[in-house]
Amino acid sequence: MSKVLIIAEHDGQSLNQSTAKTVACAAEIPGASIDVLVLADSATAVAGEAARLDSVNRVLTVENAANANPLAAVLAPQVVALAAGYSHVFGPTTTFGKDLMPRVAALLGVNQISDVMAVVDSHTFKRPIYAGNVVLTVRAPQGPLVVATVRMASYQPVAGNNQAAIEKADCAAEIPSHTRYVDLKSGSTDRPDLQTAAKVVSGGRALASAENFKIIFELADKLGAGVGASRAAVDAGYVPNEMQVGQTGKIIAPDLYLAIGISGAIQHLTGIKDAGTIVAINKDAEAPIFEVADIGLVGDLFRIVPELTAALK
Amino acid sequence: MDKILVGLKRVVDYNVRVRIKADGTGVETDGVKMSINPFDEIALEEALRIKERGDATEVIVVSIGSSEAQQQLRTGLAMGADRAILIKANQPTSALSRARALLAIVNRESPGLVILGKQAIDNDNSQTGPMLAALWNRPQATFASKLELDANKARVVREVDVGLETIEIDLPAVITTDLRLNEPRYVKLPDIMKAKKKPLEEIPLEDLGVATAPALEEVHFAPPAERQKGVMVDDVAGLIAALKAKGQL
Numbered sequence: 001m002s003k004v005l006i007i008a009e010h011d012g013q014s015l016n017q018s019t020a021k022t023v024a025c026a027a028e029i030p031g032a033s034i035d036v037l038v039l040a041d042s043a044t045a046v047a048g049e050a051a052r053l054d055s056v057n058r059v060l061t062v063e064n065a066a067n068a069n070p071l072a073a074v075l076a077p078q079v080v081a082l083a084a085g086y087s088h089v090f091g092p093t094t095t096f097g098k099d100l101m102p103r104v105a106a107l108l109g110v111n112q113i114s115d116v117m118a119v120v121d122s123h124t125f126k127r128p129i130y131a132g133n134v135v136l137t138v139r140a141p142q143g144p145l146v147v148a149t150v151r152m153a154s155y156q157p158v159a160g161n162n163q164a165a166i167e168k169a170d171c172a173a174e175i176p177s178h179t180r181y182v183d184l185k186s187g188s189t190d191r192p193d194l195q196t197a198a199k200v201v202s203g204g205r206a207l208a209s210a211e212n213f214k215i216i217f218e219l220a221d222k223l224g225a226g227v228g229a230s231r232a233a234v235d236a237g238y239v240p241n242e243m244q245v246g247q248t249g250k251i252i253a254p255d256l257y258l259a260i261g262i263s264g265a266i267q268h269l270t271g272i273k274d275a276g277t278i279v280a281i282n283k284d285a286e287a288p289i290f291e292v293a294d295i296g297l298v299g300d301l302f303r304i305v306p307e308l309t310a311a312l313k
Numbered sequence: 314m315d316k317i318l319v320g321l322k323r324v325v326d327y328n329v330r331v332r333i334k335a336d337g338t339g340v341e342t343d344g345v346k347m348s349i350n351p352f353d354e355i356a357l358e359e360a361l362r363i364k365e366r367g368d369a370t371e372v373i374v375v376s377i378g379s380s381e382a383q384q385q386l387r388t389g390l391a392m393g394a395d396r397a398i399l400i401k402a403n404q405p406t407s408a409l410s411r412a413r414a415l416l417a418i419v420n421r422e423s424p425g426l427v428i429l430g431k432q433a434i435d436n437d438n439s440q441t442g443p444m445l446a447a448l449w450n451r452p453q454a455t456f457a458s459k460l461e462l463d464a465n466k467a468r469v470v471r472e473v474d475v476g477l478e479t480i481e482i483d484l485p486a487v488i489t490t491d492l493r494l495n496e497p498r499y500v501k502l503p504d505i506m507k508a509k510k511k512p513l514e515e516i517p518l519e520d521l522g523v524a525t526a527p528a529l530e531e532v533h534f535a536p537p538a539e540r541q542k543g544v545m546v547d548d549v550a551g552l553i554a555a556l557k558a559k560g561q562l
Contacts, residue, residue: 011475071480072443072453072455073446094474095455095456095471095472095473095474096473098439098455098456099443099453099455099456101443102408102439102440102441102442102443102444103443103446103447103453105444106409106412106443106444106445106447106448107448109409109526110409110526110527111407111408111409111526111527112408112438112440113529114438114439114440124532128437128537129435129436129437130325130331130340130437131434131437133330133536133537134331134340134534134536134537135534135535135536135537136436136534137531137532137533137535138529138530138531138532139529139530139532140529140530141527141528141529141530143527144527176452178451178452178482178483178486179452179480179481179482180480180481181478181480182468182478182479182480182481183478184473184475184476184477184478184479185476185479186475186476186477187476195474199561231492234492234493235492240476240477241458241476241477241491241492241493242472242473242474242475242476242477247434247437248352248431248491248492250474255561256556266330267327273537273540276561277556277559277561278540278543279552290545291542292540293543294540294541294543294544294559295543295544295545295546295552295555295559296543296546297545297546297547297549297551297552298545299548304549307549308549308552308553311549311553312553312562
């Protein structure tokens with residue numbers, strides 16, 4: 001039988017939704033028993049949330065002041081110490097998981113399966129490569145632990161109707177001091193989080209300035225949407241990096257995605273191909289974004305977007 | 314510091330639309346334009362800038378693969394690296410095997426920094442950097458968008474999902490690069506000529522004595538599900554009507 005250990009992603013206060021999506025993926029493994037590991041300074045609140053997730057058998061907590069911030073070099077030896085007895089160790093394909101899980105895999109002496117989009121059987125998975133233009137079916141060897149990260153856009157979070165047991169785990173790992181957290185600058189906003197929002201409005205290079213992005217924010221606020229951007233808009237400094245959608249930014253799957261002034265480079269399309277409905281507004285009728293858009297409108301975004309925002313009143 | 318080691322991976326150029334082989338056993342690479350993985354170019358640029366500031370004396374580029382990867386190493390030398398090492402592997406290598414091979418080079422060269430791309434744009438694994446740091450038992454700073462060196466420490470700004478995180482790490486360490494770290498320089502023709510005279514050492518992977526990691530079996534390559542082509546509307550009223558028809562408003 002498969003025993004899966006999932007490493008919880010959290011900010012010390014609450015559980016990131018990535019954990020519930022990772023549980024959803026693990027639950028596709030036939031007969032899997034799923035434990036969630038919370039490594040934290042103080043784990044009570046986060047562990048309580050994790051215990052409510054459906055399909056979770058048990059929540060393990062390790063409380064240590066060193067775990068106040070998620071440093072891979074600090075967390076990895078603890079995960080390895082607790083991985084004994086499990087057949088799988090899973091984490092989310094977020095910057096948290098991408099930082100931590102390969103470090104865990106290397107210490108366990110196994111290759112990692114990155115970005116699982118579907119479970120075929122306990123050791124066989126599908127994952128995107130080449131910016132999502134190829135789907136690779138990959139099989140892990142029988143015997144060693146399977147370490148994997150889970151593609152967020154491929155899974156819906158499990159519901160929270162559970163009451164799993166919460167247990168303190170003994171962890172005798174040696175924790176290094178060579179890596180120290182300094183600070184986090186977050187462009188905190190009241191808008192829905194880009195990675196979990198049901199609706200997302202994104203702007204591209206055609207916005208031409210940071211000031212002009214205002215019309216994107218106004219439309220997003222009217223729709224109750226999160227805001228994203230193309231790489232070109234982030235590189236040009238119109239908006240901060242955490243808004244980038246695409247192969248090397250965030251891969252998202254909202255119900256509704258509006259691409260405004262985005263030509264649709266293949267690296268951007270990778271980030272949105274699981275969206276429910278894609279709307280494209282672009283003045284270039286030949287832009288590749290129209291090849292994937294469900295609804296396309298050719299025209300001047302500086303005229304169309306304010307008109308759309310006003311019409312939604 | 315003395316040396317900086319930079320990994321360069323030979324990958325299908327990012328402008329190429331990849332084609333899957335008819336039998337689903339891989340991706341067509343015959344006659345396809347190959348380049349340095351873009352994130353590795355950023356890694357090399359950062360190493361060169363550190364050297365040009367006087368904070369390092371030598372930049373070594375290393376690649377793992379067939380003889381053809383010499384092309385990418387020569388490009389790295391033309392950009393300004395001092396010497397190159399090709400770890401020759403005739404079979405594809407797994408991420409863990411690559412990390413182990415890089416560790417062997419690290420143990421030989423004792424660099425103060427290893428700078429790698431955050432991911433290669435072919436298999437999108439995003440594994441080698443943290444794996445090397447783990448095996449080396451040293452710090453890692455992944456997704457770096459700013460790097461400041463201070464004696465035996467580095468302060469690194471990392472692009473994380475919620476914003477910009479700053480960490481401080483002791484050297485030596487592994488850095489992986491994100492897009493905004495720098496903009497790589499263009500190679501000039503005279504530098505390409507000069508690069509031909511720079512040393513390029515070939516070491517068979519077998520000679521490094523690294524244990525082969527149990528590889529993942531690549532069972533099948535397939536195209537992703539296609540999206541259906543949608544409808545074009547003429548104006549905002551048409552857009553709102555189409556959104557309503559899809560139940561999105």
